[in-house]
Amino acid sequence: xxxxxxxxxxxxxxxxxxxxxxxxxxxxxxxxxxxxxxxxxxxxxxxxxxxxxxxxxxxxxxxxxxxxxxxxxxxxxxxxxxxxxxxxxxxxxxxxxxxxxxxxxxxxxxxxxxxxxxxxxxxxxxxxxxxxxxxxxxxxxxxxxxxxxxxxxxxxxxxxxxxxxxxxxxxxxxxxxxxxxxxxxxxxxxxxxxxxxxxxxxxxxxxxxxxxxxxxxxxxxxxxxxxxxxxxxxxxxxxxxxxxxxxxxxxxxxxxxxxxxxxxxxxxxxxxxxxxxxxxxxxxxxxxxxxxxxxx
Amino acid sequence: xxxxxxxxxxxxxxxxxxxxxxxxxxxxxxxxxxxxxxxxxxxxxxxxxxxxxxxxxxxxxxxxxxxxxxxxxxxxxxxxxxxxxxxxxxxxxxxxxxxxxxxxxxxxxxxxxxxxxxxxxxxxxxxxxxxxxxxxxxxxxxxxxxxxxxxxxxxxxxxxxxxxxxxxxxxxxxxxxxxxxxxxxxxxxxxxxxxxxxxxxxxxxxxxxxxxxxxxxxxxxxxxxxxxxxxxxxxxxxxxxxxxxxxxxxxxxxxxxxxxxxx
Numbered sequence: 001x002x003x004x005x006x007x008x009x010x011x012x013x014x015x016x017x018x019x020x021x022x023x024x025x026x027x028x029x030x031x032x033x034x035x036x037x038x039x040x041x042x043x044x045x046x047x048x049x050x051x052x053x054x055x056x057x058x059x060x061x062x063x064x065x066x067x068x069x070x071x072x073x074x075x076x077x078x079x080x081x082x083x084x085x086x087x088x089x090x091x092x093x094x095x096x097x098x099x100x101x102x103x104x105x106x107x108x109x110x111x112x113x114x115x116x117x118x119x120x121x122x123x124x125x126x127x128x129x130x131x132x133x134x135x136x137x138x139x140x141x142x143x144x145x146x147x148x149x150x151x152x153x154x155x156x157x158x159x160x161x162x163x164x165x166x167x168x169x170x171x172x173x174x175x176x177x178x179x180x181x182x183x184x185x186x187x188x189x190x191x192x193x194x195x196x197x198x199x200x201x202x203x204x205x206x207x208x209x210x211x212x213x214x215x216x217x218x219x220x221x222x223x224x225x226x227x228x229x230x231x232x233x234x235x236x237x238x239x240x241x242x243x244x245x246x247x248x249x250x251x252x253x254x255x256x257x258x259x260x261x262x263x264x265x266x267x268x269x270x271x272x273x274x275x276x277x278x279x280x281x282x283x284x285x286x287x288x289x290x291x292x293x294x295x296x
Numbered sequence: 297x298x299x300x301x302x303x304x305x306x307x308x309x310x311x312x313x314x315x316x317x318x319x320x321x322x323x324x325x326x327x328x329x330x331x332x333x334x335x336x337x338x339x340x341x342x343x344x345x346x347x348x349x350x351x352x353x354x355x356x357x358x359x360x361x362x363x364x365x366x367x368x369x370x371x372x373x374x375x376x377x378x379x380x381x382x383x384x385x386x387x388x389x390x391x392x393x394x395x396x397x398x399x400x401x402x403x404x405x406x407x408x409x410x411x412x413x414x415x416x417x418x419x420x421x422x423x424x425x426x427x428x429x430x431x432x433x434x435x436x437x438x439x440x441x442x443x444x445x446x447x448x449x450x451x452x453x454x455x456x457x458x459x460x461x462x463x464x465x466x467x468x469x470x471x472x473x474x475x476x477x478x479x480x481x482x483x484x485x486x487x488x489x490x491x492x493x494x495x496x497x498x499x500x501x502x503x504x505x506x507x508x509x510x511x512x513x514x515x516x517x518x519x520x521x522x523x524x525x526x527x528x529x530x531x532x533x534x535x536x537x538x539x540x541x542x543x544x545x546x547x548x549x550x551x552x553x554x555x556x557x558x559x
Contacts, residue, residue: 091352092352092354165402165403165405165406165414168395168399168402168403169403169406171392171394171395171399171403172392172395172399172400172403174394175392175393175394175395176390176392176393177352178349178352178386178390179386179390179391179392180403181348181349181352181374181375182347182349182374182378182383182384182385182386182390182452183378183383183403183404183451183452183454183455184374184375184378184379184383184404184406184407184455185375185403185404185406186375186406290394
């Protein structure tokens with residue numbers, strides 16, 4: 001017999017977990033939408049943010065609401081720095097080289113930060129109560145609930161942002177850099193802002209996940225889930241992130257809850273990979289991705 | 297004083313290939329000047345040296361001077377040049393295909409702080425090109441060639457230029473559309489006093505609206521003068537306007553680069 005309450009519970013928790021994953025995808029999409037490259041360092045940037053938040057919390061002993069904005073500001077600067085030091089030099093080189101550069105950055109950060117701060121798992125406390133929340137018979141995890149809501153707010157903010165003038169300018173840069181220059185758009189600045197914003201989204205991800213699973217190098221593995229959501233949603237669609245986040249979250253949660261007991265565990269990480277594979281084979285542009293426009 | 301002065305500029309690509317070999321051009325305040333020449337003559341390169349878009353193609357101005365309004369442009373990047381009041385409509389239109397026409401126009405307003413001014417400008421452009429207003433919410437990539445050209449010109453006008461540079465606006469358009477586009481260019485020049493530098497292969501259409509013109513070949517200026525004298529020059533007629541008489545190859549003249557000792 002199927003336990004419906006269990007399925008509903010898994011699905012609802014999955015939605016919020018998916019939202020938390022999609023913070024990583026949000027950063028991927030922000031960068032892809034403006035500069036047309038996939039930033040494979042997004043997971044490591046989230047991990048860096050986790051360490052930064054942990055360091056701030058240990059150093060200053062102030063509430064989370066103070067730490068979060070400071071961490072965000074620092075990471076925004078970190079994003080600008082990456083763009084300025086590494087990415088700007090790659091202008092005029094093949095896209096593939098730039099993507100390789102971001103992959104190198106991911107590996108570098110993964111090694112550097114645990115090296116500096118020590119490899120042991122750090123505890124990051126955001127002050128979210130541990131006690132589960134019951135709605136009727138359904139048990140919800142407060143940490144994922146809070147994280148999911150914060151993620152959803154950030155994603156909606158981004159959708160709003162891309163309708164504003166600065167957002168339109170960033171989409172224009174993604175469309176045609178030379179044409180953007182020709183009408184006075186400061187292309188480098190637009191791309192730098194995208195990196196800064198992506199790093200802020202990663203900060204939210206790093207702190208929320210750091211609070212649920214502890215801060216260590218494994219935070220950077222969020223990249224895979226983020227990629228799965230971004231690819232399923234279509235790499236250049238923020239609306240896609242929102243919906244694909246829900247889908248991936250539910251799929252993963254159901255797989256863990258229903259298939260794991262049958263096969264002995266480990267399906268959680270397979271789900272993301274399967275979604276990436278199937279999307280690329282069946283619908284390479286994702287659910288909401290823009291196809292290249294060709295007028296006949 | 298002229299609005300734009302190019303003084304004997306040389307442009308090299310990849311530090312090797314010399315595409316423009318000493319070109320001098322003047323565009324007066326409110327003038328409509330055309331730069332004519334065949335494929336590969338160096339017309340587009342001249343425009344890019346003015347707008348600063350050579351760098352992404354690894355080109356460089358290696359000699360000479362470009363003055364806009366008395367200020368040298370060479371040290372400025374493209375967005376700074378746009379802020380000085382010149383704008384370049386690229387060859388092949390290059391509209392932002394995934395954006396709507398309205399968003400295309402909005403994207404070109406980063407230099408204007410005032411929101412009211414921006415929306416007034418957008419209204420103005422839509423009045424100038426009513427066809428764009430009709431399709432304001434479609435993706436620009438799906439507009440017709442003529443509409444895209446109008447959008448590219450409108451987008452350039454959003455920057456409030458004093459000099460509008462157009463690179464082959466007639467490219468790939470039906471003849472009646474070419475007339476329409478050129479008529480619009482003339483109207484922009486006459487009514488708002490924007491100076492125009494028009495690069496064209498379609499010499500007939502260009503010389504009809506231009507006040508004066510330059511003929512460029514192989515990176516050098518062959519000939520210059522007011523539009524009427526260029527139109528009546530037998531060699532221009534033969535080479536660019538589709539002359540009717542048979543050519544007498546004994547009488548073919550070879551033009552040499554005109555020496556400019558002064559200025």
